[in-house]
Amino acid sequence: MELNKLTLIDAIKGIKEKKFSSTELVSDCLTKIEQLEPTLNAFVTVNKDQAIEQSKNIDFDKPLAGIPIAIKDNFCIKGIRTTASAKLLDKYIAQYTSTVVQKLLDAGAIVIGKTNMDAWAHGSSTETSDYGPTKNPWNPKHLPGGSSGGSAAATISDEVVTSIGSETAGSIRQPSAWCGTVGLKPSFGRVSRYGVIAMGSSMDCPGPITKTVDDAALLLSIISGHDPKDATSIPQNPWQIPTGLKDLKGLKIGLPKAYFPELMKPAVKTAVLNACETLKKLGAQILELDVLDPKYAIAVYTVLQRSEVSSNLARFTGIRYGEPRSAFGDEAIRRIMLGTYTLSSGYYDAYYLQAQKVRTLIIQDFDKQFQKVDAIIGPTSPTTALPLGATEGKSMFGELEDMLVEPSTLAGLPGISIPCGFGDGLPIGLQIITPQLREDLAVNIARLFESNTDYHLQKPNL
Amino acid sequence: MSTSKISLDQLRHIAKLARLEINPDKENYLAEQLSETASYIDVLGELDTKNIEPTYQTNHLKNVTRDDIIEESLSQKDALSQAKDTYNGYFKTQATIKK
Numbered sequence: 245m246e247l248n249k250l251t252l253i254d255a256i257k258g259i260k261e262k263k264f265s266s267t268e269l270v271s272d273c274l275t276k277i278e279q280l281e282p283t284l285n286a287f288v289t290v291n292k293d294q295a296i297e298q299s300k301n302i303d304f305d306k307p308l309a310g311i312p313i314a315i316k317d318n319f320c321i322k323g324i325r326t327t328a329s330a331k332l333l334d335k336y337i338a339q340y341t342s343t344v345v346q347k348l349l350d351a352g353a354i355v356i357g358k359t360n361m362d363a364w365a366h367g368s369s370t371e372t373s374d375y376g377p378t379k380n381p382w383n384p385k386h387l388p389g390g391s392s393g394g395s396a397a398a399t400i401s402d403e404v405v406t407s408i409g410s411e412t413a414g415s416i417r418q419p420s421a422w423c424g425t426v427g428l429k430p431s432f433g434r435v436s437r438y439g440v441i442a443m444g445s446s447m448d449c450p451g452p453i454t455k456t457v458d459d460a461a462l463l464l465s466i467i468s469g470h471d472p473k474d475a476t477s478i479p480q481n482p483w484q485i486p487t488g489l490k491d492l493k494g495l496k497i498g499l500p501k502a503y504f505p506e507l508m509k510p511a512v513k514t515a516v517l518n519a520c521e522t523l524k525k526l527g528a529q530i531l532e533l534d535v536l537d538p539k540y541a542i543a544v545y546t547v548l549q550r551s552e553v554s555s556n557l558a559r560f561t562g563i564r565y566g567e568p569r570s571a572f573g574d575e576a577i578r579r580i581m582l583g584t585y586t587l588s589s590g591y592y593d594a595y596y597l598q599a600q601k602v603r604t605l606i607i608q609d610f611d612k613q614f615q616k617v618d619a620i621i622g623p624t625s626p627t628t629a630l631p632l633g634a635t636e637g638k639s640m641f642g643e644l645e646d647m648l649v650e651p652s653t654l655a656g657l658p659g660i661s662i663p664c665g666f667g668d669g670l671p672i673g674l675q676i677i678t679p680q681l682r683e684d685l686a687v688n689i690a691r692l693f694e695s696n697t698d699y700h701l702q703k704p705n706l
Numbered sequence: 707m708s709t710s711k712i713s714l715d716q717l718r719h720i721a722k723l724a725r726l727e728i729n730p731d732k733e734n735y736l737a738e739q740l741s742e743t744a745s746y747i748d749v750l751g752e753l754d755t756k757n758i759e760p761t762y763q764t765n766h767l768k769n770v771t772r773d774d775i776i777e778e779s780l781s782q783k784d785a786l787s788q789a790k791d792t793y794n795g796y797f798k799t800q801a802t803i804k805k
Contacts, residue, residue: 336788337787337788339780339784339785339787339788340780340784432763432764432765433764433765433767445763446762446763446764472772475767475770476763476765476767476770478765478767479767539746539749540749540750540752540753542746543746543747543748543749543750544750546743546746546747547747547750550743554724558724558725561725562790563789563790563791563797563798563799564785564788564789564797565788565789566788569725569726569727570727572726577726577728577736578736578739578740578743580724580726581717581720581721581724581726581736581740582740582743582744584720584723584724585712585716585720585740585744586747588720588723594750594751595747595750597760598750598751598755599747599750600760600761600762601755601758601759601760601761602750602753602755603760603761604755604758604759604760604761605753605755605758607761607764639739639740639742639743640742640743640746643746654764655764656763656764656765680764
C-alpha cells in the first residue's frame with residue numbers, strides 16, 4: 245500500500261486505529277521522495293534518518309501523532325539546515341525553532357524535509373531558487389509556481405501527505421493553483437511569523453498547502469494563535485475548525501470584473517465561470533463587482549515588498565551567520581536595490597508613504613465590497629503553470645503573475661485556493677477571499693465546492 | 707510623478723546605501739531592470755490620497771510590548787555557533803572607526 249497517497253485526515257485516522265504505523269507511513273513517503281526527486285527537485289533537505297527514528301516513538305494522544313510533514317525551507321528548525329533556498333545561507337544551521345514548526349512538533353508531527361522555494365521567497369516560480377527550479381508534477385517542463393513551489397509539488401505528487409508554506413502575496417495560493425493543491429492563506433497575524441526568514445514583514449503569513457480543504461483547516465487550527473514573540477500576532481486563541489454548511493443559500497459571492505484581465509488564459513476564465521455555476525447550484529448568489537484596478541495593488545505591493553525586503557535583508561552581513569553580502573543572487577539584489585531606492589531620502593514620500601496611503605484605499609475598497617457580498621471569488625492566477633524559463637529577465641514576473649492575490653494580501657485578508665479545473669493538462673485554481681478573520685467562511689465555501697466536484701481527486705501521472 | 711529612470715550614478719549611490727557591490731558589467735542591465743520596475747510603481751501618483759492615512763500593517767496593533775521579565779534566550783554558545791569569526795565569546799567584525 246502506498247500510504248504516502250493518503251490525505252492528512254486519513255493518515256491520522258490510520259495511525260490512531262493502528263491500521264499502519266508511523267514508520268510505514270514515513271517510509272512510503274521517503275520511497276516516493278527518492279523516486280521523484282531526480283525529476284521534481286521539491287526538497288532542499290530530506291531528514292531521512294531523523295524522520296524514521298522519530299516515527300518509532302510516537303504519542304498517540306497528540307492530534308498529528310506520527311505524521312510526516314514537509315516544511316518550506318524558510319522556517320527555522322533548531323539543529324536543521326535552513327537556507328530559504330539561498331546560497332548565502334547554504335551552511336546555516338538554525339539556532340532556534342519557528343513557532344509554527346514548534347506547534348506542529350508539539351502536536352506530534354515529524355518534519356520529513358525542507359522544501360524548495362524561490363530564494364528568500366522572492367518570486368512566484370521556484371525558478372529563482374539557488375538550488376535549481378522545482379518542476380511541476382503535472383508536466384516537468386513547467387514551473388510549479390512559487391514561492392512555496394516545493395511544498396505544493398511535494399504534496400500533489402504524494403511525496404508527502406501534507407505541507408506548510410508561507411505567503412507574502414500569492415506564495416501559498418499561486419503554487420497551489422498551478423499544482424492543484426489546496427492553499428490556505430490566513431489573515432495577517434493569525435499565524436506567528438516568529439522564526440520564518442522575513443521577506444515583507446507587514447504581509448508574511450505562514451499557512452498550509454494540502455490535498456483537501458479539511459486537511460488545510462486542521463493544520464490552521466494547530467498552527468494559529470497568539471504568539472508574544474511576534475508583535476503583529478493578533479491576540480486571539482487558535483482558530484477553531486467551523487461546523488460545515490449544508491449549502492450556500494442566502495450567501496452573496498462577488499466576482500470582480502477586474503479579476504479577468506486581458507492576459508488571462510481562456511481555459512482559466514472558463515473554469516472559474518463554471519465554478520460560479522457550481523456555487524449557484526449550491527444556493528449562492530453571484531454578483532459582479534467593480535473593484536479598484538489591480539494595477540494599483542501591483543504598484544503598492546512592489547513598493548512595500550521591496551522596501552521591507554531591503555530592510556529585512558540588511559541583517560545578512562555575514563558576521564553573525566551566513567556568507568557575506570556578495571553571496572546574494574540577482575533577484576535579491578534587484579529587490580534590495582529598488583527597496584533602498586523607494587525608502588531613500590527624496591523618494592520616500594512619493595513611493596513608500598504614497599504606497600501606504602493607497603493601501604488604505606485598497607482596504608477601504610474591500611470594506612465597501614464586503615457590505616455588498618459575503619465573500620469574493622476569482623481566478624487565483626491569470627494563467628496555468630508557465631514553462632521553465634518563463635521568469636528570465638522579467639523583473640516584474642511575480643508581481644504580474646500574482647496580480648489577483650495582491651489586493652487581498654495588502655488588506656491582510658484570508659484566502660483559499662482550491663482546484664477548479666484543468667487547461668492543457670495543468671490545474672487551475674479558484675480563490676475565495678473573505679473579510680479579516682473570516683477563514684471559517686472561506687473554508688466552508690471551499691469545502692462545499694470540493695465535495696461537489698472531483699478536481700481535487702485527480703493526480704499527476706508520474 | 708514623472709516616469710522614473712534610474713541613472714548609473716543613482717544606481718551606484720543606492721548600491722552604496724545597501725552595502726552591495728555591483729559588478730560593473732551588470733550595472734547597465736540592473737539600471738534598466740530597476741527603471742522597468744519603477745515604471746510600474748509610478749501609477750501610484752494617479753490616485754488622490756489627500757486626507758488618507760497610511761496603513762503600515764493591517765492589524766492596527768500599536769506599541770506591543772511585553773513585561774520586563776527576564777526569560778531564557780539563546781545561549782552565548784548557540785548565538786555564536788554560526789559566526790565565521792569570533793573572539794573571546796564575541797562576534798568579530800571589521801573596525802568601523804579608524805584609529
